[in-house]
Every structure is written in structure tokens, then in C-alpha cells.
Amino acid sequence: MTPSNTRQxxxxxxxxxxxCLFLVCLLLIPIIVDLVVAFTDMSQTVRVGEFTTDQxxxxxxxxxxALLGFELRGSFYRALSxxxxxxxxxxxxxxxxxxxxxxxxxTALPDWLGGLYRxxxxxxxxxxxxxxxxxWLWVVDPTDRGLLNQILLAFGLDPINMKLDxxxxxxxxxxxxxxxxxxxxxxxxxxxxxxxxxxYAARADGAGSLSITRHIVLPALRWPLSYxxxxxxxxxxxxxxxxxxxxxxxxxxxxxxxxxxxxxxxxGIGSGQYAYGAAIxxxxxxxxxxxxxxxxxxxxMKRLLTRPRIEVQ
Amino acid sequence: xxxxxxRNLRKDWDTATxxxxxxxxxxxGEFLAILGPSGCGKSTTLFMLAGVYLPTSGDIMxxxxxxxxxxxxxxxxxxxxxxxxxYPNMSVLQxxxxxxxxxxxxxxxxRAHEMAELVQITDLLGRRPSELSGGQQQRVALARALIKRxxxxxxxxxxxxxxxxxxxxxxxxxxxxxxxxxxxxILVTHDQLEATTMADRVMCMNKGRIExxxxxxxxxxxxxxxxxxxxxxxxxxxxxPPDRDVLSLPDRCHxxxxxxxxxxxxxxxxxxxxxxxxxxxxxxxxxxxTPLGDLRFIEATAQPKYRPRDLLRLTFDxxxxxxxxxxxxxxxxxxxxxxxxxxx
Numbered sequence: 178m179t180p181s182n183t184r185q186x187x188x189x190x191x192x193x194x195x196x197c198l199f200l201v202c203l204l205l206i207p208i209i210v211d212l213v214v215a216f217t218d219m220s221q222t223v224r225v226g227e228f229t230t231d232q233x234x235x236x237x238x239x240x241x242x243a244l245l246g247f248e249l250r251g252s253f254y255r256a257l258s259x260x261x262x263x264x265x266x267x268x269x270x271x272x273x274x275x276x277x278x279x280x281x282x283x284t285a286l287p288d289w290l291g292g293l294y295r296x297x298x299x300x301x302x303x304x305x306x307x308x309x310x311x312x313w314l315w316v317v318d319p320t321d322r323g324l325l326n327q328i329l330l331a332f333g334l335d336p337i338n339m340k341l342d343x344x345x346x347x348x349x350x351x352x353x354x355x356x357x358x359x360x361x362x363x364x365x366x367x368x369x370x371x372x373x374x375x376x377y378a379a380r381a382d383g384a385g386s387l388s389i390t391r392h393i394v395l396p397a398l399r400w401p402l403s404y405x406x407x408x409x410x411x412x413x414x415x416x417x418x419x420x421x422x423x424x425x426x427x428x429x430x431x432x433x434x435x436x437x438x439x440x441x442x443x444x445g446i447g448s449g450q451y452a453y454g455a456a457i458x459x460x461x462x463x464x465x466x467x468x469x470x471x472x473x474x475x476x477x478m479k480r481l482l483t484r485p486r487i488e489v490q
Numbered sequence: 491x492x493x494x495x496x497r498n499l500r501k502d503w504d505t506a507t508x509x510x511x512x513x514x515x516x517x518x519g520e521f522l523a524i525l526g527p528s529g530c531g532k533s534t535t536l537f538m539l540a541g542v543y544l545p546t547s548g549d550i551m552x553x554x555x556x557x558x559x560x561x562x563x564x565x566x567x568x569x570x571x572x573x574x575x576x577y578p579n580m581s582v583l584q585x586x587x588x589x590x591x592x593x594x595x596x597x598x599x600x601r602a603h604e605m606a607e608l609v610q611i612t613d614l615l616g617r618r619p620s621e622l623s624g625g626q627q628q629r630v631a632l633a634r635a636l637i638k639r640x641x642x643x644x645x646x647x648x649x650x651x652x653x654x655x656x657x658x659x660x661x662x663x664x665x666x667x668x669x670x671x672x673x674x675x676i677l678v679t680h681d682q683l684e685a686t687t688m689a690d691r692v693m694c695m696n697k698g699r700i701e702x703x704x705x706x707x708x709x710x711x712x713x714x715x716x717x718x719x720x721x722x723x724x725x726x727x728x729x730x731p732p733d734r735d736v737l738s739l740p741d742r743c744h745x746x747x748x749x750x751x752x753x754x755x756x757x758x759x760x761x762x763x764x765x766x767x768x769x770x771x772x773x774x775x776x777x778x779x780t781p782l783g784d785l786r787f788i789e790a791t792a793q794p795k796y797r798p799r800d801l802l803r804l805t806f807d808x809x810x811x812x813x814x815x816x817x818x819x820x821x822x823x824x825x826x827x828x829x830x831x832x833x834x
Contacts, residue, residue, distance in 0.1 A: 374575035377542050380562040381569040381644075382634070383592030392588070396579035 208462065214455035221449035232456035252431070256457075260432040262345060263352075264413045271353025272409040273402065276360025281390060283361070284368045295365065301355040310422030313351045317423075344429040348420050352413065360405045367401045368394055403476035407469060414465055433461050492552045492641035492674055493518045494539070499548035501534050501698075508534040510698035512548070516676065521668055523677045523689035527721070531698040532678045536644050539676065541565045552641055563592065565642075568635030568673075572647040574627040576619035582606075582630050583615040589638040598637075605633040608667060625656045632664065636671065643668065645677040649684055661688055682722050686710075694718050716818035719747045725775050726750075727812075728785045736760070736781045736832035739813060740824050747812035750775065750786040759805035760832040762787075764796045780804060781832045803833075 215232060217225045236253040239246065249257065279298060283291035301309050316324040319338035326336035339347045371393065379389045417434040424430040426439045426446045439446055441454030494516040501509040509531040516522050524532040537543040539550060541562030550557050557565055568589075576585050586605055590598035606612045609629040619627055628648060635643060648664070649657045665688050668675045679685050685692045686706035694701045694709060694717075702714040713719035719727050732739055732746045739746070762778040762785075774794040776787045787804065789795065796802065811826040 372573060372575065374571045374573050375577065377537070377540065378569060378571060378575035380542065381540050381567055382589040383563040383638070385563060388592070393577065
């Protein structure tokens with residue numbers, strides 16, 4: 178090896194080292210540990226007695242008549258379908274659609290008003306999670322102290338108990354209201370980066386506001402929308418803090434990530450089943466990888482990542 | 491096609507006036523160039539014509555009808571931008587067809603192909619704008635602007651992003667196309683060559699006001715103001731405070747204008763010392779020290795005969811001198827004559 182080659186290698190190591198270390202320590206090692214623990218009987222004593230597939234037995238049971246030779250047990254099936262409903266609804270209604278509406282409307286407003294409006298939507302992000310969770314608890318309080326019920330009563334309607342009657346709607350709303358702001362920011366900056374001349378040209382070509390949105394703005398948002406979809410669906414899949422803060426370990430909102438958390442780390446509610454939690458997490462990692470790859474293909478992200486999207490004119 | 495008239499047009503921004511009392515009438519089918527330095531209000535005028543900006547006061551008339559309050563999309567104006575502003579997500583054909591979405595047209599496809607033929611891009615219709623060269627994008631933008639048979643075609647610095655050779659051919663090309671269609675055209679440019687070669691009339695603007703409207707020759711030979719004299723012509727005109735010991739001229743003359751090519755070497759004339767020689771290809775520009783001051787002088791030769799510190803004698807035709815008063819207005823029919831004392 179020549180000295181210059183050595184120097185290049187050292188430079189590369191210095192440059193990429195911290196990032197690699199970060200990835201290995203916080204991503205790769207935990208996954209490996211999770212993989213190993215999932216096949217043990219580790220529980221509160223944090224000791225490995227034997228290597229076993231028992232944990233997966235708690236989630237699925239063999240059934241020769243089923244399509245894949247096994248069927249999901251009740252609680253696991255519930256968690257899976259709840260996760261799916263929660264992720265798809267939050268993503269479709271808030272993180273993408275509502276974020277798009279926010280971005281489109283606030284960029285059409287005068288600058289100061291649009292900025293103010295966006296700042297209001299960003300506020301939940303600035304507040305600590307616990308404060309945000311507490312606010313929601315106050316909003317949906319089942320007594321007449323709750324904000325929602327005060328409004329309903331003012332309109333002469335009956336008070337409701339969202340936590341009991343519409344728990345999934347509640348967690349979708351709570352996560353959506355905070356999640357929409359990220360998409361809003363990304364989409365706003367994408368709309369802002371469309372050259373002003375394109376709008377002038379479209380106006381002169383005879384296009385009205387709706388046509389401009391459809392033919393000029395939306396096509397320019399294709400890549401940011403793909404990015405938001407992939408990124409947000411993954412983060413929703415593993416997020417549980419607002420669900421836990423608002424609903425606690427309620428069965429009605431026991432998504433996959435909530436299940437993994439309550440079985441392992443949540444104090445005083447049947448936690449300490451580390452191997453069981455690891456098995457659930459392992460499945461969650463698998464689902465995350467598969468859905469990331471699927472979305473990657475579906476949205477043609479490869480093109481976004483390999484070719485510059487900026488057109489120099 | 492339309493006759494366009496601006497009446498006392500004015501545009502104020504928060505801090506400045508961009509266009510100040512502009513009035514002009516553009517005949518049906520005429521090609522007008524608005525020429526001026528950046529910030530002179532020429533683009534603002536264009537955008538007011540397009541309906542992108544609203545005038546602060548004054549009227550915009552198309553064929554005698556006031557269109558101030560008519561939305562851009564209803565004015566039937568075609569516009570070509572410096573950046574071409576093609577829609578990046580659409581093919582060339584879709585770009586050209588875009589305006590027909592908003593107009594009742596039965597033969598949109600046929601017309602698009604007709605336009606493509608006119609601007610000679612028939613073999614590019616399936617491509618995306620990002621796959622085209624600057625000149626090709628320019629042609630697409632032109633076809634898109636023309637497909638709806640606009641009342642008025644607006645060109646905003648359309649050639650600035652092209653290289654020199656391409657600019658030359660596009661200049662002729664745009665001229666040919668607008669003539670063929672007989673469309674009223676307004677070109678905004680800071681390039682005097684573009685304005686004078688393409689337009690029937692040139693409107694020269696400075697600081698939001700019209701300095702002069704006229705043919706290329708009017709602006710060059712009879713500039714109304716000091717600004718026009720200085721802005722038109724390359725290398726620029728010599729503008730000198732007249733020395734009355736060596737020149738006889740009217741009392742109110744404040745500045746003497748003398749084009750570099752008006753000077754010529756002669757047996758009898760004022761003495762001049764060559765300070766510098768800059769070969770420019772077809773000709774050479776020299777700076778010479780004379781009794782009138784330092785002057786730019788063009789020697790029409792590719793092989794300069796003179797070198798710095800050479801001595802020669804220069805003269806000019808009195809008719810070639812342009813005189814301006816203290817306000818910078820040209821004094822009509824007045825010329826300067828070199829006195830005998832200058833020959834010493």
C-alpha cells in the first residue's frame with residue numbers, strides 16, 4: 178500500500194467512522210441482540226435459561242389447515258390489524274392528505290398569515306410529548322370538563338367518551354395532528370421552490386387556480402410525497418408514546434409497538450417478558466423492512482435517489 | 491392579433507416606482523422592443539401587459555378595450571420567459587398543448603403539430619424539457635405561446651440564456667415566425683443588438699420612464715437624451731464636456747456626443763496621441779488623447795496600423811456631432827465645429 182492510499186483509507190475511516198459506529202451501536206447490535214433474545218426464555222431475571230421458539234408459540238399456533246400452516250393467536254392478530262389501521266389511517270388522512278391541504282392553503286395565503294398558520298400547526302412539535310398527551314387527555318375527558326364535551330354540550334349534543342367509544346379514532350387524531358406538520362413543512366418548501374415563472378406561464382396559458390394546482394404544483398410534489406409516505410409509515414409503525422400517554426395499556430389500542438413495550442419495559446403492567454417482547458419486535462422489524470422495500474418500489478424512490486431532480490435551466 | 495395601447499401606465503412597489511407614466515401605442519402586427527438596463531421597469535411593463543401584475547394607475551387597452559381588470563388567463567396573451575418556464579413533468583407535445591386545455595379547440599393536435607413545424611421541433615415532441623438544449627426549449631416555449639393564436643406575444647429576454655451563435659439564428663427565427671403569423675409582439679431586452687435587429691420600433695426605458703421611441707436608426711443617430719446616446723452603441727459614444735477654446739457650438743450645449751466611428755484620420759485635423767489599441771476582430775478600438783479630451787476612436791481594420799504613443803491627426807463631420815443641453819436633452823439641428831486653434 179502506498180502512503181497516499183493509506184492516507185485515503187485513514188481519511189475515509191475518519192470521515193465515515195462516527196456514522197458507522199453510530200449505526201453499529203444503535204442499530205445493528207440491538208437488532209442482533211433482539212434476534213438472539215427472541216429465541217430464548219429471558220424474563221424478569223434477565224437470564225437465558227434455554228434457547229427456544231416458545232415466544233413465537235405465544236403469537237402463532239400451528240394449524241395444518243391454515244394457508245401457511247399456522248394461524249395468529251387472538252391478541253397478536255388484534256395487534257397486527259390495529260397497527261395496520263392506525264398506520265394507514267394516520268398516514269392517509271393526516272400525514273399526507275392533511276399535510277398537503279395545509280401546504281397548499283398556507284402557500285396561497287399572504288406570507289405573514291400563512292407563516293402564522295404554519296407556526297400554529299408546528300406548536301405541538303415544540304411542546305414536550307407529555308404536555309401534548311395531557312392536552313389530549315383534557316380535550317377528550319369524558320366529564321363535562323373535557324373540551325370536546327364542552328363544545329358538544331354548547332351545541333346541545335350529548336357528551337361522549339372517546340377513550341371508550343372511539344379509541345382508534347382518538348389515537349389517529351392525536352398522532353395525525355402532530356404528524357401533519359412534518360409533511361406540511363416539506364411540502365411547503367417544495368411548493369416554494371417551484372419557479373415563479375411556471376405559475377406566470379400557466380396563468381398566461383389560461384390555467385385557473387385548480388388547474389395550476391393539478392398540473393404545476395402536484396407533479397412537483399411527487400417526490401416529497403413519496404418520501405413522506407415512506408418515512409412516516411415507518412415511524413408510525415414503531416411509535417407508541419402518544420398512544421401510551423393518552424390510552425395507557427388499554428387493550429383497545431394495543432398496537433404491535435405498544436404490545437412490545439408493555440410486555441417488556443412498561444412498569445407494573447406485566448412487563449419484564451423480554452424474550453416475548455423481543456419476538457414481537459423482531460416481527461415488527463420484519464414488517465418495517467418489507468413495507469419499506471414495498472413502498473420504495475411502489476413510489477419508484479430509486480429514481481429519486483439516483484438522479485438529480487433539480488432541472489437546471 | 492391586436493392593437494395595444496398603454497395610457498399613463500404606472501406601477502408603484504412599496505418602496506419605489508417601477509414604471510412611471512408610460513404611454514405608447516403599438517400597431518396591430520407591429521414588433522416593439524422595450525430596451526433598457528436592468529431595473530428600468532421593462533419587465534414590470536411586460537408583466538402588466540400579461541396580467542401578472544396590476545397597474546397602480548393608467549390603462550392597458552387591447553383593440554380599444556380596457557383590460558386592466560381582465561385576468562391573465564382571459565387576456566389571450568402568449569408569453570416566453572428567459573427561463574422558458576416549460577412544465578418539467580410534461581412532454582414537449584403536452585407542453586405545447588397545455589394552453590388548448592383551457593380554450594375550445596377542435597383541432598388542438600393538428601395545431602400543435604403545425605406549431606411544432608413552424609418552430610422546427612417535430613422530431614422532439616415525445617421528449618421531456620430536461621432532455622432538450624436551451625435553443626430547443628426556447629422553440630418549445632415559443633410554440634406553446636403561439637398555439638392559442640394570442641392577441642399579443644410577449645418575449646421576456648428570450649435569448650439571454652443562449653450562446654452567441656444560437657442567439658444569432660434564433661433572432662432571425664423569431665423574426666420570421668412573428669412576421670409569418672403577423673402577431674403583435676413585444677420583446678423585452680437589455681441587449682441593444684437584439685432590440686435593433688428584431689424590432690420595427692424600439693422603446694428605450696430608464697428608471698421607469700420612456701426615454702425615446704423610434705427606429706433603430708433614430709435611436710442611434712438622433713438620440714433624444716443623453717441616456718439613450720450612452721446606452722445605444724458599442725463601443726459607447728464619446729460624451730465630453732465641450733471645450734469652447736477648440737469648438738464652436740451653441741451656448742446652451744452642455745455635453746458633446748461623438749460616436750467613435752465618426753472620427754477619422756486626416757491630413758488636417760486635431761493632433762491625437764494613441765494611448766491604447768484594442769483589436770476587436772473586424773476593427774480596432776483606440777483610445778486617443780486629443781484637445782477635446784480622451785476619445786474612443788474606431789479604426790476600421792483588422793490589422794491595427796497604430797501603436798500606443800503614435801501621433802496622428804483626427805477630424806470629423808460636423809453633422810456627426812450630437813449636442814445635449816444641461817438637462818440631457820438633445821439640441822435639435824445643432825452641431826459643433828472644430829476651431830482652427832484645435833489644429834495646433
